[in-house]
Amino acid sequence: MGTDVRHAVVIGAGLAGLAAARVLADSFEAVTVIERDTLPSASGPRAGVPQGHHVHGLLALGAKVFEGYFPGLRAELEQAGAPVWDWGEGLCAVLPNGIPQPTPMGMPIQTFSRPLLEHVLRRRVTALESVTLRDGLAVTGLRTAGPGKVTGVRVKDGDGEDEIVADLVVDASGRSSHLPQWLATLGLPSPRTTTVDAQVGYASRTYAYPEGQTSPSWMGLLQPLRAPDFHKGSYAIQIENNTLHVTLHGAGGTQLPRGDDDFLTYAKSLPGPIGDTIASLTPTSAVRRYARTVNRKIAYHRLPRWPEGLIVLGDAVCTFNPAYGQGMTVAALEARLLEQTLRGRSARTPLDGQVFQQRLARVTASSWLMATIPDRAWEKSRPAWAKAGNWFMNRLVDTVPHDPKVYTTFSGLFHMTSGPLTLADPRLLSRVLVGPRTGGSTPMPAT
Structure with missing residues (x-):
């Protein structure tokens, strides 16, 4: 290994950050993942991922890419109770023009809570010898050697401020990224930000099956919104611990439920089986609401200059309305791009961050269209x-x-x-x- 690739720092221990750390561990002697949250030791929601209370889906391509980086991941999740099922046979798709008949597709899907997947990946990544995870630590800025070179990060915890030197900094800090402000201090212009907002909101909760009651005939239920006539919809998946995870959603200012009675009333107002299904189940969580569903992309790839030693990926660059289930899969594809970019360098040559951002914009382009055309x-x-x-x-x-x-x-x-x-x-x-x-x-x- 060349002396120029010693230490990489990843800002954020979400899915994009963990996937990036896994890839970096193959090319760098040391990888430090910095997370401002204090991370739970077991599977559970955390403050930095408020959307973790809501239904998540890992698309078939994303599952394949993650399995490649974490061999045995599907089996490990299954052992933790996450069911595997065929998309065409197990999905109840309540569409505006009808419900498709079950159609075997040979497309295996696995459903689980976001906290379970993050917990398993975090355990896998931190087990790598070269990776260190430091939680409860906030990154306050970039360490630089002049405007054209990033040499690490500045951090703050309860004991004061410090600097961490790095050969590469990866911003995977999500929607709350401060990178535009940090680049401004280096004299770079503000990158153009594009947003598409369907004003979609979510309300979610989990349910258990009473003793002796069988689960529904379907493993997942998909009931999308569609302008201008279908303002209300739902997602439901069977996940670990024999739990049904239900998300109700609405667009265009639709009033979302706040409590037990509201939730059931809203579900029963929908066509399809979701209302009758949950009427006989036992709620196991409070109703959680979420409304940060705007699609947003930041055109870092169009900046005229880009500092050496820095890249940005995940929701910090491009974030989608979660309704389309693309976020986790795009994070996996961005990690794959990072691997390809690192592997494609000449010996002893630093990663070209500007080229990486241009390639990343191409990786996210089709997902952006799939989300924003209907929104x-x-x-x-x-x-x-x-x-x-x-x-x-x-x-x-x-x-x-x-x-x-x-x-x-x-x-x-x-x-x-x-x-x-x-x-x-x-x-x-x-x-x-x-x-x-x-x-x-x-x-x-x-x-």
Whole structure:
């Protein structure tokens, strides 16, 4: 190993930070992960991840990438109670035009709580000999050698301030990242920030099954929002500890439930089985609400200069409305990009941060479109391309309940195992443009 790659610092011990640390451990002699939260010793929510109380989904591609970096991860999660099931057989998709019939797809999905996945990954990463995790420590700024080179971070804990020297700093601190301000102190212009906000809010809680009661016939329930007519929806998944995790959501200022009675009333106002399902279950948590669902991307890749020794990834660069379940998978793909970038360097050459940010923008581009095209539909004014894209996506989704081939193709797109070019297949285009045929689905019950 060259003498230029000794120590990497990762800011943030969320999923993006843990995945980055795992990759860095193969190229650096030492990796320090810094987390401002005091981390729980077992699986449990933490203050820095308020969205951890809500339903999370790891897409099929993300699960495959994580399994590659953490061999046996799926088995370890399964041993902790996280069920594995086929997406086409186990999902109840309550769509505006009907509910698709169960369709075997050979696409294994595993469902669990966000805290369980983070706990297992954190345990795996900290078991690596070269990795040290320091929690309860806040990063207050970058350590620099002039405006063009980052040489570490400044930190603050209860005992005062300190500096940590590093050859590479990775900002994976999420939505609360202070990087734009830190770059401003280096004389760099403010990067352009783009936001798309459907004003979606969530309310979630967990349920247990009473003694002797069987779980639903489905393993997961997906009931998406759609502008302008479908303001309310839900997600539910069976997770560890024989628990049903339920998230109700609403767009455009829809009033979300706050307590027990409100939650059940809201669920029963939805078409599909969610209301009847939870009516006979026992709540095991309070109702938790969350509303930070704006899509946001920061154009770091367009800055004219970029300091040596720094990269940024995860939600600190591009964050999506969680409704589309892309965040954890994109974090895995960004870790894979980091691995490829490190491996592709010439010997004894530092990682080129500007090139990395440009490549990362390409990694997030299709996920950004998948999330923002339907979310832009809630906005009063939107460009013609967004209207056309939304019309096509709605037509595609309306065909899903009546066409198993379209359902399978759409599921591959949703889980990112197929790329956007799949949509250009003439056979798919003809099926979608002809429009949904009747039959082959469960009709939507009246509300």
